[in-house]
Amino acid sequence: MQLPTASTNASEQEFVELRLAQVPLRQTVELVRIDLPPEQAEPLLERGVLPGCRICPVRSSPSGDPIISIDGSLLAFRKETAACLCVRLITQFRDAG
Amino acid sequence: MAEQRAVLVGARVASGAALQEAPSPLVALIGPPNSGKTTLFNQLTGLRQKVANYPGVTVEKKVGTVALPDGGELDLVDLPGVHGFSARTLDERVTRDVLEGRVEGIRAPDALVLIVDSTRLESQLMLVEPVLELDLPTLLVLNMCDELEQRGGRVDDSHLAERLGVKVARTSARSGAGVDLVREFLATEVAVAEPPGPVQPRTLSNIPRGVALPMVDAFKQRRARVSEVVAGAGFRSPDPSGFSERLDHVFLHRIWGPLVFLAVVVLVFESIFTWAVPIMDGVELVVGASGNWLTATLPDTWFRSLLVDGVWAGVGSVVIFLPQILVLFLFLGVLEDSGYMARAAVIADRMMYRVGLQGRAFLPLLSGYACAVPAILAARTVEDERDRLATIFVTPFMTCSARLPVYALLIAAFIPDEPLLGPILGKRAAMLLGLYGLGIVAAIGTAFLLKRTLLKAEPTAFLMELPPYRVPTLRSLGLRLVDRSGVFLKRVGKVIFTVSIVLWTLTQFPRTELGPPPIDDSALASIGHLIEPVIAPLGFDWKIGVGLVTSLAAREVIVGTLGTIYGVEAAGDESFELQDALTDALTPASAIGLLIFFAFALQCMSTVAVMRRETAGWKWPALQFMYMLLLAYAGAFIAVRVF
Numbered sequence: 001m002q003l004p005t006a007s008t009n010a011s012e013q014e015f016v017e018l019r020l021a022q023v024p025l026r027q028t029v030e031l032v033r034i035d036l037p038p039e040q041a042e043p044l045l046e047r048g049v050l051p052g053c054r055i056c057p058v059r060s061s062p063s064g065d066p067i068i069s070i071d072g073s074l075l076a077f078r079k080e081t082a083a084c085l086c087v088r089l090i091t092q093f094r095d096a097g
Numbered sequence: 098m099a100e101q102r103a104v105l106v107g108a109r110v111a112s113g114a115a116l117q118e119a120p121s122p123l124v125a126l127i128g129p130p131n132s133g134k135t136t137l138f139n140q141l142t143g144l145r146q147k148v149a150n151y152p153g154v155t156v157e158k159k160v161g162t163v164a165l166p167d168g169g170e171l172d173l174v175d176l177p178g179v180h181g182f183s184a185r186t187l188d189e190r191v192t193r194d195v196l197e198g199r200v201e202g203i204r205a206p207d208a209l210v211l212i213v214d215s216t217r218l219e220s221q222l223m224l225v226e227p228v229l230e231l232d233l234p235t236l237l238v239l240n241m242c243d244e245l246e247q248r249g250g251r252v253d254d255s256h257l258a259e260r261l262g263v264k265v266a267r268t269s270a271r272s273g274a275g276v277d278l279v280r281e282f283l284a285t286e287v288a289v290a291e292p293p294g295p296v297q298p299r300t301l302s303n304i305p306r307g308v309a310l311p312m313v314d315a316f317k318q319r320r321a322r323v324s325e326v327v328a329g330a331g332f333r334s335p336d337p338s339g340f341s342e343r344l345d346h347v348f349l350h351r352i353w354g355p356l357v358f359l360a361v362v363v364l365v366f367e368s369i370f371t372w373a374v375p376i377m378d379g380v381e382l383v384v385g386a387s388g389n390w391l392t393a394t395l396p397d398t399w400f401r402s403l404l405v406d407g408v409w410a411g412v413g414s415v416v417i418f419l420p421q422i423l424v425l426f427l428f429l430g431v432l433e434d435s436g437y438m439a440r441a442a443v444i445a446d447r448m449m450y451r452v453g454l455q456g457r458a459f460l461p462l463l464s465g466y467a468c469a470v471p472a473i474l475a476a477r478t479v480e481d482e483r484d485r486l487a488t489i490f491v492t493p494f495m496t497c498s499a500r501l502p503v504y505a506l507l508i509a510a511f512i513p514d515e516p517l518l519g520p521i522l523g524k525r526a527a528m529l530l531g532l533y534g535l536g537i538v539a540a541i542g543t544a545f546l547l548k549r550t551l552l553k554a555e556p557t558a559f560l561m562e563l564p565p566y567r568v569p570t571l572r573s574l575g576l577r578l579v580d581r582s583g584v585f586l587k588r589v590g591k592v593i594f595t596v597s598i599v600l601w602t603l604t605q606f607p608r609t610e611l612g613p614p615p616i617d618d619s620a621l622a623s624i625g626h627l628i629e630p631v632i633a634p635l636g637f638d639w640k641i642g643v644g645l646v647t648s649l650a651a652r653e654v655i656v657g658t659l660g661t662i663y664g665v666e667a668a669g670d671e672s673f674e675l676q677d678a679l680t681d682a683l684t685p686a687s688a689i690g691l692l693i694f695f696a697f698a699l700q701c702m703s704t705v706a707v708m709r710r711e712t713a714g715w716k717w718p719a720l721q722f723m724y725m726l727l728l729a730y731a732g733a734f735i736a737v738r739v740f
């Protein structure tokens with residue numbers, strides 16, 4: 001299932017989409033889309049991992065899986081999941097949209 | 098929302114007729130995991146709580162009584178922590194069903210207390226909307242306010258109350274601050290309300306009622322509303338906890354992390370096998386001494402024999418494991434309450450993923466070394482259903498403490514106390530380690546097999562929240578231990594007590610003129626001879642066979658059983674030692690066969706029963722029983738021929 005973002009504002013289309021797995025540590029990004037089937041996306045959604053939210057990879061586990069900070073909580077998941085989270089870098093222009 | 102509630106209360110007043118016999122109101126406590134729900138529950142109920150099972154369903158319920166300031170009382174039910182109501186996990190289904198009033202044996206709750214962690218208010222308040230849709234008197238508890246303030250966060254609770262149309266209380270459940278506000282709410286809003294009329298049909302789900310939206314949009318809309326309310330209440334997120342960050346730097350470090358993990362696992366085992374032993378010896382001494390005292394005090398009648406040879410020997414041989422189980426649960430409690438267990442799960446995840454399990458299975462499997470029953474219950478935190486089933490299925494291969502007495506007895510009788518690897522490792526210790534290893538190998542193989550056959554599925558997601566590190570409170574640890582020992586002793590009381598009495602009785606008949614028959618002519622022997630052909634290839638005689646049958650109730654029962662059988666046989670012989678009797682009865686090869694049989698076989702009624710509940714049917718426990726029996730028989734068969 002593709003979960004599109006609500007806004008398809010032309011100016012926002014210019015941002016490069018990344019996978020969360022590619023984001024360096026301590027770089028805050030905005031979640032664009034979750035490329036997972038609904039039953040796998042739902043637990044993420046319930047924990048506030050929603051398109052539009054800001055997440056920041058803060059650490060990686062000894063096996064290289066990401067640990068992210070979101071809404072003041074730390075959340076750990078597998079890199080396979082991180083590869084399905086489509087994100088974009090946040091710049092100052094973002095708030096205007 | 099507030100107006101609707103007023104109408105509802107009005108309707109109740111009109112319909113509330115039989116005031117006198119009305120049971121005390123039932124309040125449900127709900128909230129996400131790690132919000133401090135258990136802590137608040139313990140604060141409100143103290144020791145006046147009990148764990149019971151709903152009849153016929155897969156739920157362990159925890160109900161307590163709350164004393165109100167005005168002298169009244171009401172019942173509080175603690176529901177499993179959930180993030181939402183998708184009913185994807187067992188915990189979510191349980192919570193939803195109880196809230197919707199669809200669980201037999203428990204009324205639909207009359208009011209709700211929703212507890213959230215105020216330090217991460219925004220994501221936690223996502224539960225508010227679905228909960229408010231239930232239209233019940235609701236109190237929103239903002240917990241962890243001490244932490245919120247200490248780390249520079251704030252929130253205006255009166256604004257929240259106004260916007261959401263519910264009462265709001267700020268608490269720090271750990272220190273108890275604000276808990277009186279909860280009591281006050283219960284006293285003024287719930288206890289005085291009329292008992293409800295016919296329960297309205299209720300429904301709970303993640304997607305709002307009557308809205309046809311893709312799930313992700315429903316979530317986004319709800320999140321937008323929550324964010325607006327939270328921003329309006331001047332919520333300021335607390336700064337990250339520097340303490341937790343520094344600890345994570347070590348505990349999740351590429352090199353230190355796994356080392357600490359290993360050290361923790363070793364420590365847990367040390368605690369069970371080294372530190373618990375003196376306490377167990379103490380308990381054994383007390384049990385033995387009191388048995389002797391009973392023998393000396395009571396007149397020599399059948400009743401004394403029943404009490405001492407039957408009940409005392411049987412129950413006593415199991416009670417001595419209580420210290421071990423308590424020490425293990427103390428450790429697990431510390432690991433869980435401190436927040437380390439979540440990190441351990443993250444570290445274990447990759448390993449477990451490879452064999453077809455996942456990180457959340459780590460806690461259940463570790464608990465399995467004490468007892469499979471709580472371990473299987475703990476598997477509920479494994480969100481994915483197939484992973485949960487796989488976890489449950491392999492848990493009984495973990496060497497539970499009930500196997501220990503059997504291992505200890507047989508190893509002492511058959512394995513010489515000689516060094517194997519110089520002074521480090523003796524033959525006996527090596528044998529014990531080997532048996533533990535055998536369990537792990539069987540578990541891995543089984544998980545591997547399951548995930549490729551019956552429970553084949555796409556790899557599932559693993560999601561683990563890492564709460565901040567906290568110092569565990571004595572109160573919470575103490576209540577855990579009280580809870581666990583209660584469960585254990587109940588089991589001992591029911592199963593082993595009964596088995597002991599039945600066994601003893603069977604050794605007493607048919608009577609001869611001289612009283613009880615020689616053991617070989619007893620009713621028990623006749624039963625034992627029936628199963629002899631099946632176990633003869635393993636080199637077991639009928640006495641061991643009876644032990645195997647009685648140990649179906651619980652593994653450790655075989656020790657008591659053999660004690661009774663050989664004890665009755667050797668009646669009057671002062672120097673009777675069960676070990677010596679066994680050395681005569683078994684060859685070393687069949688002793689090893691018996692050990693392996695115990696490593697594999699599912700001889701535990703409680704495990705079967707809890708599996709039936711947790712998997713909602715006989716299919717899984719039946720399959721598991723046959724599978725483990727087959728492995729056990731094959732393992733013993735081979736061992737007898739190899740050694």
Ligand SMILES: Nc1nc2c(ncn2[C@@H]2O[C@H](COP(=O)(O)OP(=O)(O)O)[C@@H](O)[C@H]2O)c(=O)[nH]1
Pocket residue numbers: 128129130131132133134135136137178240241242243244268269270271272434435567568569570573
């Ligand atoms: N600082 C602080 N810690 C708390 C508070 N309430 C609970 N805790 C701690 O938070 C942890 C999780 O609490 P627990 O009641 O087990 O959470 P549950 O998973 O919601 O049942 C425990 O270590 C508690 O001691 C609180 O108000 N303040």
